[in-house]
Amino acid sequence: MDRIFGIDLGTTNSVIAYTDPTGTTEVIAGQDGNRIVPSVVYFGKDTAMLVGDKARRRAVSEPERIAMLFKRGMGEQTFLDNEEPFVVDGKTWSPEELSATVLKKLAAMAQERFGEPARKVVITVPAYFGDNERAATKSAGEIAGLEVVRIVNEPTAAAVAHGLESRQSGKILVFDLGGGTFDVTVMEVGAAGGMQVLATGGDRKLGGMDFDNAIVEKMNAVARQGGLDIETEAWARQDAYDKAEALKKDLSALESAGTSLTGSGRPLPFDLTRAEFEKLIRDRVTATEDTTRYTLEEAGLEPSDIGTVLMVGGSSRIPVFQEMLQRVFGKPPVFSRNLDEDVARGAAMLGAKEGTDLDPRSELGRIPKPIDVCSHGLGVSALNSERRMQNFVIIPAQTSVPAHGQDTFNTVEEGQTQVEIKMNEGDEEDLDDVKEIAKGVGKLGRPVPIDHPITVKIDVIEGMIELNAYDGVTDVHLCKLEVQRPGNLNTMQRSSARQELARWKVGG
């Protein structure tokens, strides 16, 4: 029997879970007993790497050999803010490869638990992830030697985990504020447990780390005034980040908290009240409110239409976000059973549904598979009536998957023998606001008159995007576009990355 595991591959923490054929879900712990694995990788000087808590502990002493927050660069060549590649001992590590190391560690935990290698997984991603980020996540799984059965949206997984326990139906809004990303999803849960995503939104660079940064900035200001330097030395900087995170966590329960700042100079006490902290992150709170309201608008709903507001993600513990949601929706939000684990639990449940062993009589077996939506629109570039290029959306965002759309365009010159087709991801008309994900040329085989029709069809099936163009008169197939992913590793690179990773011993 091939077990299918559910993995929450988070920006700051990752979790693996498994749902057995009876529908019972277990979050898997490592040898150290921890079920939450920090998404941090430490590269040793030999071919040994540490993933998780032990790696994180090295961040203070050897920050240059540590990779963290790499999920923020998924689908791109680097995750560093300065856009430099992440290099250790002359080897460049892409976000995909780094994610693969975390997946390898999680797979090893599963192997320790069940005594057989983990082969198949369902991995969760933020709902607003585009095609290349999803493809990069899948590729990370391949590099780790795993078969990625399905990529699932994190809020969908959280809602599945919560829905099965609460048995609530109606419209729910999932507010997922994690360590590095923020996601909002509006879903409709049917009486039979079926789920349909109505709208998704999010902010790729908003999460707990940003709140830590805000505290660190304040620490810097205090340290400078007191003649202490906590910025220059890498270890002092990392120490400040660790203390900021601890303070942030304390302030979720306490009205004020303190620590001591250390660096080059005499240590200084640093105190922060919850009110001061809330002031520091005020803009971020507003940004989450904006995204929440925007996603509701996209779903065509009012706050009063939402029956349940479900909070997920570690940063949801910060009281100011709970207060904000209570203000917007006029009712207190509910929390998933375990803020840090429910995404993985939901992924495991969905993994079980993908397999063949699930008892059909179990509650999980009875609910239909959730229906996802395209988080971004898909369209093509063409001239508008003012003869300016714009994006014409063929499949709008929030369309249920599988999705199909088609539109007809016309040639613009007399005697044209070919057409250039560019496919874009995004819902805006302005080409600066969308991402070109594929382009190609369709040969018409003969000169055609002006205004000759060209039919463009786009299909989205299980996250796979396909564009086909046809001659509108003869129905002859002109071209099929392959999605280009310049930031992702290609097949050869993936293969060599897999071999490279196999050389390394992953511990932690």
Place this chain on the structure above:
Amino acid sequence: MVATREKWETESALPMRPSPQQMLEFFGIPPHTRDALEDNISKKRRYWNHKSNGGNPRGRERAEQVLQLIQRISLALTRGAQDEQGGGAEAVIPASVFQTLEELWSILTDYVFADEFDDAIRVAREAVGRWRNADAASALAWVVSTVISSDGFAAPALLAEGLQAAQFAVGEQPGEVRNWESVASLLLADNKLAEAASAIDQAERVTGGRATSMLYLLRTRAMVAMRRPDEAMSAAVRAVTRAEPGKAEAVRSEVTELLVGWAAAMLPIRSSADLGRFTEMVSVAAWCSHGVPEAEDKVRAYRMWATNAGKRVFVGSDRMRSFLAVITGFISLPIHNFMRSQPAWQVFNEGMGKDLTEHFFIVASPAYVQRIHNVNLGISFTQSNN
């Protein structure tokens, strides 16, 4: 389902110095009424916040810039807004927080220098409510005028409140220069130029020799806005000469910017008289900028044009000139040169929009000429050498 957006929501640009009307239109007022301001600000911010997470880095960058614009303009429009009871939305400040005028000023300056403008306004209002005297009014007027100078725009209600406080303070304490500065600054912000100029005149009379550099700086601003060049230049020079050592650089920068802004508005030069006025304005600006590198940079291109715009450029035929020179034993050369030449500003004006001629090229190819005339002719020295 995708929500339909109104045009104002998607609008991303505003003029450099927008009027209050333009700022309100940026947030859809009209067609919406003023009551909708807060909702519309939030709606527009939501839309652009969503766009700042799009898949295209160019679009994300633009959305970030629009978000900053929204933040700046919305702050200016809502700054200092009071609730319906007029008491301010924030909690009452305990009496113990400030008890003396010195304590009040210390708190206000701390807030203002930390850009905590809303807190500064709140504390100043509290002082006015508590003491109801000229000292408190003076403090409120100073805070409001400082905030408005920093924001570059004033919400009408806040401006009226500040002006009322400033006028009360100046009536009670006419010898206090700071009150006159507040009055003049707020009148300027309200676009009451003549009244601002008159207030400054009155301040000069009442305060005698104590009129500050700031007052003359405000006078320069008023005169520039009223298109009175001689008075503007004279006020600018006084602002510079009266500046305290610590503030001299800032004053020089500010007046240079005002004068250079005016000089820029004089371009293109259309007559010899224009050239004279332009040259005078630029030379005063250059004097004001002396010793402040950023200010000198601002004025440099204008100064180069002021020096060269009057120089004559030969526009005739070189072949004919040579021929005439030879047959007249070079006697005709100076006369011919003069007869067939024009001042550079004239060559530039006549050449604009026509086919590129060699003499126009000589005048217009330097980058500074194109830059100050705000045109890109696609020509450069490199091209000329080729």
